[in-house]
Amino acid sequence: MTAARGQALRLPFSRRGTAGRETRPKEFDRPRFLKWFLVAFLVFTLAPIAIVALFSLNSSKSLQHFDGFSLQWYQDFLNDQQLRESLFASLEIATVTMVVATLLGSTLAYGLVRSRTRFSGATNVLMLIPLVTPEIVAGVSALLLFTQLGMQLSLATIMIAQVTFSISYVTVIVRARLSGLGREVEEAAMDLGATRLQTLRLITLPGLWPAIVAAALLVFALSFDDFVLSFFTTGTSPQPLPVRIYSSIRFGVTPTINAIGTLMMLISVTTIVLAIALPRLVGRREDRTPLLGGEV
C-alpha cells in the first residue's frame, strides 16, 4: 500500500526524467476493460463523421467505394448559388442569434442573481422551460404564433425563434459564473467609491467575461446547425443550410452533401473549441468555466 503510494507520488517526475523506461505503477484501482468502453465510444461517435469527411473527398460519385482524393464536391458546393446563399443565411442567423441571445441572456442572468424580487424565483424555473421543451414542440408553437400574428416567414422569424430558444443557455452559463463571483465583490467596489455603472464595468463584467464568451460561442454553434426550429420557421428563400440539405437529400444523396456536412462540422467544431479555449486564454488558469457540463 505504502509502496504503491510512493510510486504514484514519484510518477510525474519519473515520467519526465526517465522517458522510455517502464516506471508506471500497476493500476490497481482502474479496471483495464474501461479503456475499451472509451474506444467503443469513440468509434461509434466518430466513425460516421469520419466516413462523411472521407467521402467528401472522393473523386467519384460513389458513396460505397473510395476512388481517390479530389476537391470537386467542395467545388460543386461553392459553384451552387442556392447552397452558397444558404450557407450565408445560416451564418447570418447564427451571428444575429448569438449577439441578441447573449445580450438578453446575460442581462437576465444578472437580474435573476442580483435582484431580490419575489419574481426571480419563478423566473428561475420559467427560464428552464425552453431547455426541456422538445424542440419540435418549440418549432410548432413558434410557427403557430407567427401565422397567428400574420408574420411572413423569413430569416427574421428563424432568428426570433432561435433567440427565444437560446436565451436559456446563456442565462444558465452566465448565472453560474455570477453566483460564483459573489455579491460582496460588487459591494466592495461600491464601498471603495465606484458607482453602480463603474462597478459593472470594472468589476462585474471582467469577472463574467469568460462565461459570456463561452455562452456566445455555444449559442453560435447550436444555432448554426439547428434544423428543427429552422425547419418550422423558415421562409422559402433563402433557407438555412441544414434545411436546404434536408430538402436536397429527398432527391438523392450526392457527394456534395458530404462536402457541406464536413464544412459545417468544421465551423461548429471551431466555435466549440474557441468556446473552451478563449476563456482560458483570456482569463487565468482558475477561470475554467465548466461549459459543457463539468470538466472540459
Add this chain to the structure above:
Amino acid sequence: MTATPAEAGSSTDGTPAILFDGVTKRFGETEAVKDMRIEIRRGEFFSLLGPSGCGKTTTLRMVAGFEQPSDGRIFLEGEPVEAIPPYRRNVNTVFQSYALFEHLNVADNVAFGQQRKKVAKDEIKRNVAEMLELVQLTGREQAKPRELSGGQQQRVALARALINRPAVLLLDEPLGSLDLKLRKQMQVELKEIQREVGITFVYVTHDQEEALSMSDRIAVMHDGHVMQCGVPEDVYERPEEPFVAGFIGISNLVEGTVTDPGTVELASGVSVSAPLPADCRPGDRVRIAVRPEKIAIDQIEPGMVQLEGTVEQRVYLGMTTQITVALGGEARLVALEQNTYRARAEERWEEGHRLTLGWHPEHCLILR
C-alpha cells in the same frame, strides 16, 4: 502613517464618529436590529460582539450603506447618512470573504479606491506603496489574489480599505477564516495598525476573546438588542444581563431567593452572602453569577462563601482543567484549575469526589 488619533479626529468637538439614534432594521416580519442607540467615539476600536444572527453584520451594512434602517437614523461624524449612497460614504469595509478583485493584482486592488477618487497617478503609486508597507506586503504588488495565502489576502483587503483614510473602517469578522495561530497574530497586528493610523475601527466578531483583547469598547448584541456596551473589563467582570455573563466566557448561573438583606438561599438549600443591589427585597428570585476562575477548590480563604459538592465531570484543557461540580438538585458550578508545576488539577480530583468550593462575595454578581 503618522496621523495620531487626535489628528484623525481633526475636529475634536466631541462629535461621535458614529451615532445610532434608535435604529431599527426589519426584514419582512423579522427585526434584525431593534432600537439601537449607541455612540462610537473617534479613534476608538469598537467591537460589536454577539452570536450569529444577532444583528451585528446588519448594523455594519447599514453604516456602509448596503442596507437602509427601517426606523431611526445613523449619523456619521454628525451628518445623517440615509441619503448618501455607499460609494459616497466616508467609510470603508473589510469583508468577511475579503471580496478581493480576482482579475486585478495586489497593487491594483489597493489602488482601486484612490482611482475612483481621481487621485493623481504618482500619488496613488506612493500611497499604495505606503499601504503595502503598513500591511507588510511590499514586493507582492504584481501577485494576483489567488496566489496569496489567507493571511496575505486579509492584509490586501485591509490595505485596500484603509488607503482612502475613511472616517470609519468597518471590519466584518475579518479573521474568521484564518487558523488559530494566524488569527492571534493578526489580532495583534490589526490593533497596532489601528493605533498607527488612528482611524475609528468598528469590528464585528462572535469571538469573545478577540473582542476582549482588541477593543477599547464592546457592545454585546443579542437578538437585535444591544445588551451591554462598555470597556472590556466592565463587560467581563460586571455583566448586566444573564446573556452577557453567559456569552462572554464561561459563567456559572445559580438560581436563588433573597432571604435576608445580603443573603441568598440557593435552590440546593445553602445560604450564601452576596453583594445584593439596594432595591432587592426578601423573596425576590435572583441569579448568582460567578466566573469559573474566581472559584477556589478546597483551599478556602477566610471571608469566602463556602459550598459543598460532588465532582461530576473533569475536562482536561491543557493549561487548565475544567471541573463541573454538582451542588445538589439542578445546580452546577464550573471551576477552572491551573495545571501548575506543583500539581496537575487533573490528578487531584476524581469524578465522584466530594469537595468544597469557595469564592469571595465581591466576585459574584447578582442578575435578575
